[in-house]
Amino acid sequence: MNSIELKSRAKINLSIDVLGKRQDGYHLVEMIMQTIDLSDVLRIKESDTEDIVIKSNSGDIPLDDNNIVYKAITLLREKFNINKGIEVFIEKNIPVAAGMAGGSSNAAAVLVGLNKVWDLGLSEKELQEIGLALGADVPFCISGGAALAQGIGEELTYIKGLSEDVIILICKPNLFVSTKDVYGGLDLNNIDNRPDNRYLIECLKNKDIKAVAENMVNVLEGVTSNMHSEISEIEKMMIDNNALGAMMSGSGPTVFGLFNNKEDALNAKKELMKKYEQVYLVNSSERGIEVNG
Incomplete structure (x- = not known):
C-alpha cells in the first residue's frame, strides 16, 4: 500500500x-x-x-x-x-x-x-x-x-458521549485567539465557576441532554470573551433560538450550541450566517480517525 x-x-x-x-x-x-x-x-x-x-x-x-x-x-x-x-x-x-x-x-x-x-x-x-x-x-x-x-x-x-441525534451548531467567528495568551490570562486562584465533570458524565450516561447543556462550563471562556465580545453575542443568538445551552470550545474562539430540535438549529444557523461565514450543523461521532474506503 x-x-x-x-x-x-x-x-x-x-x-x-x-x-x-x-x-x-x-x-x-x-x-x-x-x-x-x-x-x-x-x-x-x-x-x-x-x-x-x-x-x-x-x-x-x-x-x-x-x-x-x-x-x-x-x-x-x-x-x-x-x-x-x-x-x-x-x-x-x-x-x-x-x-x-x-x-x-x-x-x-x-x-x-x-x-x-x-x-x-x-x-x-x-x-x-x-x-x-x-x-x-x-x-x-x-x-x-x-x-x-x-x-x-x-x-x-x-x-458515553452525546447521542448522535443531538444537533450541534458550530460558529467560528473571524478572530484569531492565541491559546498561550488565553492560558496566560487565566488566574488560577480566582476561578469561581468550575464544571462538575462527575455530574456531567452521569447526565451523558442518562442521555439527559438538557442537564448536560445547562451544566457545561469552560473556565477559559471568561478570559477569551473579555478579549472578544463576539463570543457572548454568538451564545446569546443561539440561546435566543432555543439552544439548550451554548459554550466556547477549547481556548476559542469557536462557540457551539446544543439543540434537540433541528428547525431551531436551522433558524439559529440562518441568523448567524448573516454575520459569520463559518457556521456548521453537525452531529457527534463515536470515531476519531477513519480510513476512507
Whole structure:
C-alpha cells in the first residue's frame, strides 16, 4: 500500500477545568471532549524522493516544517529509521485555530495512515503514546468518541458521549485567539465557576441532554470573551433560538450550541450566517480517525 485517504475529525469540549500548572509550563486540566462529524480529509502517498511535501486547499495553514503534520511524519521517520518521501494533501474543512483540535486531528491521521502505509503494526495505544509527543490532544483525536481527559490532557477515560441525534451548531467567528495568551490570562486562584465533570458524565450516561447543556462550563471562556465580545453575542443568538445551552470550545474562539430540535438549529444557523461565514450543523461521532474506503 503506497497511498491512503483518511477522515480527520474535529472535537468540541463539553467542559474545561484548569487545576494547576506544572514546572514545565503545561497546565493540568480536567475536561470532557467529544468528537464531532466535521472533518478534514488527508490523502497520503509515498513519493520517489526523500522529501516531505504538504499541500492544501487552505491558505491558512503552514505547508513547511511548522505544520504539525510535517512534525508527525518526521517523528515516525526518525523513530523507525525510514527515509521514504511522503506527500500529504490536506483538504481543510475544520476551521483553523478554532479550539477544535483541527491540527492535532491532522497529525493523528498521519500517524494512523503511515502506520498502514509503512506496515508498522502499531496498536492504537502505541500510536497514542507516540502522538503525545506532538500535542496533548493528539491521543484523543486518534480514538475519538467521548472522554474525560486529565493530566495535561493525555490521561483519557472513555465515557458515553452525546447521542448522535443531538444537533450541534458550530460558529467560528473571524478572530484569531492565541491559546498561550488565553492560558496566560487565566488566574488560577480566582476561578469561581468550575464544571462538575462527575455530574456531567452521569447526565451523558442518562442521555439527559438538557442537564448536560445547562451544566457545561469552560473556565477559559471568561478570559477569551473579555478579549472578544463576539463570543457572548454568538451564545446569546443561539440561546435566543432555543439552544439548550451554548459554550466556547477549547481556548476559542469557536462557540457551539446544543439543540434537540433541528428547525431551531436551522433558524439559529440562518441568523448567524448573516454575520459569520463559518457556521456548521453537525452531529457527534463515536470515531476519531477513519480510513476512507
